[in-house]
Amino acid sequence: QKEVEQNSGPLSVPEGAIASLNCTYSDRGSQSFFWYRQYSGKSPELIMFIYSNGDKEDGRFTAQLNKASQYVSLLIRDSQPSDSATYLCACWGTSGTYKYIFGTGTRLKVLA
Amino acid sequence: EAQVTQNPRYLITVTGKKLTVTCSQNMNHEYMSWYRQDPGLGLRQIYYSMNVEVTDKGDVPEGYKVSRKEKRNFPLILESPSPNQTSLYFCASSQTGATQPQHFGDGTRLSIL
Numbered sequence: 001q002k003e004v005e006q007n008s009g010p011l012s013v014p015e016g017a018i019a020s021l022n023c024t025y026s027d028r029g030s031q032s033f034f035w036y037r038q039y040s041g042k043s044p045e046l047i048m049f050i051y052s053n054g055d056k057e058d059g060r061f062t063a064q065l066n067k068a069s070q071y072v073s074l075l076i077r078d079s080q081p082s083d084s085a086t087y088l089c090a091c092w093g094t095s096g097t098y099k100y101i102f103g104t105g106t107r108l109k110v111l112a
Numbered sequence: 113e114a115q116v117t118q119n120p121r122y123l124i125t126v127t128g129k130k131l132t133v134t135c136s137q138n139m140n141h142e143y144m145s146w147y148r149q150d151p152g153l154g155l156r157q158i159y160y161s162m163n164v165e166v167t168d169k170g171d172v173p174e175g176y177k178v179s180r181k182e183k184r185n186f187p188l189i190l191e192s193p194s195p196n197q198t199s200l201y202f203c204a205s206s207q208t209g210a211t212q213p214q215h216f217g218d219g220t221r222l223s224i225l
Contacts (some may be wrong), residue, residue: 032211034213034214042218043202043217043218043219044202044214044216045216046213046214051211088154088155090155098143098160098162098168098208099157099168099171100145100157100214101157101171102147102154102155104152104153104154105154
């Protein structure tokens with residue numbers, strides 16, 4: 001089992017819809033969770049981070065964390081074609097270390 | 113401007129010829145890290161450093177070395193590169209702590225023939 005799992009996609013949603021991206025992790029000791037967006041050929045850029053159970057909202061983005069189910073999600077409201085990218089989920093602090101573990105990413109396509 | 117600078121951006125070299133990829137950050141961050149990104153495998157951490165003279169292995173350290181003699185610099189050294197190290201490499205930095213996001217460099221595309 002991979003430590004951080006994401007569906008590779010592509011996930012296709014129409015413009016204006018809500019895109020829901022999911023991530024599961026295996027290490028219950030993971031302390032914090034990050035969502036990065038990566039355009040093709042570019043470096044990852046931070047969208048949001050979350051470390052407490054529940055929801056965290058920032059503009060059109062909402063991160064959700066459920067530690068009991070070891071599940072992190074990212075919702076993108078009013079999706080735009082410019083949101084088309086690969087979204088990477090990352091966990092920090094796995095197994096009591098200072099390592100980051102990334103998922104393989106979900107490719108999102110927002111159709112105009 | 114806050115940034116993480118990697119050099120070179122592109123490099124084609126041959127098996128066995130030692131190379132160094134430099135990484136420098138101007139944000140006074142304690143934590144620095146190297147990743148490689150391969151299709152289907154995502155970002156994998158090679159080494160990380162919590163501070164000067166403190167380094168530790170990530171998930172794929174074999175064939176790589178790092179050093180952290182100064183806070184701002186974290187070079188990645190391939191002593192004897194092999195074709196399976198052909199990849200896209202990213203350096204990143206952050207403040208230490210569970211809630212600190214990483215800032216990534218622009219990446220180095222390395223091809224080893």
